[in-house]
Amino acid sequence: MTAAVVATGLVKEFEKGRHTVWQRLRGQPDQRTRFRAVDGIDLRVETGEIFGLLGPNGAGKTTTMKMLSTLLEPTSGTIEVLGIDVARRPREVRARLGAMLSGERSLYWKLTARENLEYFAALYHVPPKGMKERIEKALTAVKLSDRADDYVERYSTGMRQRLALARALLPDPPLVILDEPTVGLDPQSARDLRDRVRDLRAQGRTVLLTTHYMEEADQLCDRVAIIDHGKIVALDSPAALKRTIRAEEIVRLDIGLEGDGAALLERLARVGTVARQERTNGTLAVTVHCRSARELVPAAFDAAQASGATVRHVEVVPVTLEDVFLSLTGRALRE
């Protein structure tokens, strides 16, 4: 079976800085530098799966999506979408691709949902015969049928996101790509949208999405690529990625102390792996990976007492993709 997306050696460089007309007229040297937003990504998304690109803001997720959807030209590398070369036959790719890249801003707020979809259906070359049914189907899929004739300006952010998803479904695409589909949504709306994404998989479509919410990637995706500084640092199913952390449990501690805490950290390292430490205003926040919190927590209290420090907060949590990211990059996803 043909993979839905195959990207090989994908690189995108942008220029950083400015070289203004005034600088050019004065003969000043061009001091712009080039930076790599995407740095050699190899990707294969299988047909029928929900594939997630997980990473912090600025990791290169959106740039990758824009290259896959023909909006950006890669500096180097090749992309095939549904077996079609994106560089050579972009129009054919666009005809088979449902994309939701800039969410609620990509809609006409002074039109109703139905008018928006009528317009985009024509742009997607949906045949006139059956266009109404296609629009109704898309509205039903995102549960907006009852508000289809309201102006979009009267919608909530979540409803606009759902309408943007409905638009992406108009060409009846085998592949749907969604860039941060739940960003800015309240928990209920986000849950609702995730359900719609699961429906897409149930209909046999392939979904490629980006997110910086680890829970979203964990709950929704069959496979996840963790991306940082334009590179894929890990790629597997969420469960397999979490198994790479050699720990059963994660303990987060907030410890109040005066000194540098080196001795305390050394003692903690004897009973677990100190994955992260951050000092703010006399508090040392530590994340420790361990086999058993029952063993680590008393040891942490003993270590604190021995160092003249106080344990202020203890939290025991299961391993998440956040911990995987942390162990791979040394940073939290939200940093």
Add this chain to the structure above:
Amino acid sequence: MTLAAADLRAFVAAVRKELRTVRRYPTLWLGLVFWPVLLPASYVLMGQAYSGSDPKAIAAFAERSGTVEVAGFVFVGFAMYMWLSTILWGPGTALRTEQMRGTLEAMFLTPTSRLVALFGPPAAALPTLGLTFVVMGAAMWILFGVALPLGGVLRTMVVIAFALPALYAIGTLFAAGVLRFGEIGPIVQLVRGIFVLACGITFPVLMLPGWAQAVAAVLPPTYIVQDIRAMLLRGLGLGDVAGDLAITVGLTGVFAALAIVIFHALERSARRSGMLGRY
């Protein structure tokens, strides 16, 4: 459905979308009535204040412009100015509006032709513009007693049909600039000023120095404005302006070729730099 038919449907949908949006801002329609009358009327009244109905002044004006109808000359010039502005900046304005709104990328994600994005929204302005012309014609007749002959109006339509491709080609050049550079308002204003000065919008081209007349000779609007005045105010036929129409068609070829090459080059550049989604 063939690709061309699908694009034509998309074009019609773009026009309908634009008309629906405009219809929801009813106060915009007030502007259609006031400015097209007030602005040219103030120029005519200013001219009358300078020279009254002095036959010598009228004769001097007729020598340079080919007509004694001062009000007709100014009103037709302003009508042409509004029309040229709409056509020339229409494609660029359409793309810029989509870019600022955040819908440009969504349009460019669809398989529809770029021509739809360029010329669909400006085409929606044409009925409005037609209404403006009717208001101006009525004002000219009621306020200054200048009635436009029906035959002249019909022949003007033919000149407009010849002129549209050239004007849209120039408009596409500006639209390409939007894709690559985003805001090109100041350049548009500059070129608009040059067109007003060089193409005989509010005064005869003969008033310009020789070098400026040479510049005017390679700008399609010069011929279009001149020919439309000849149809409406001097009663000339299409045969009388055939030479001008031939030049317009020739210039259309030049500008269209330039527009195609530059639009493709700048669209590709925008795809490399990521300008499609930025503003």
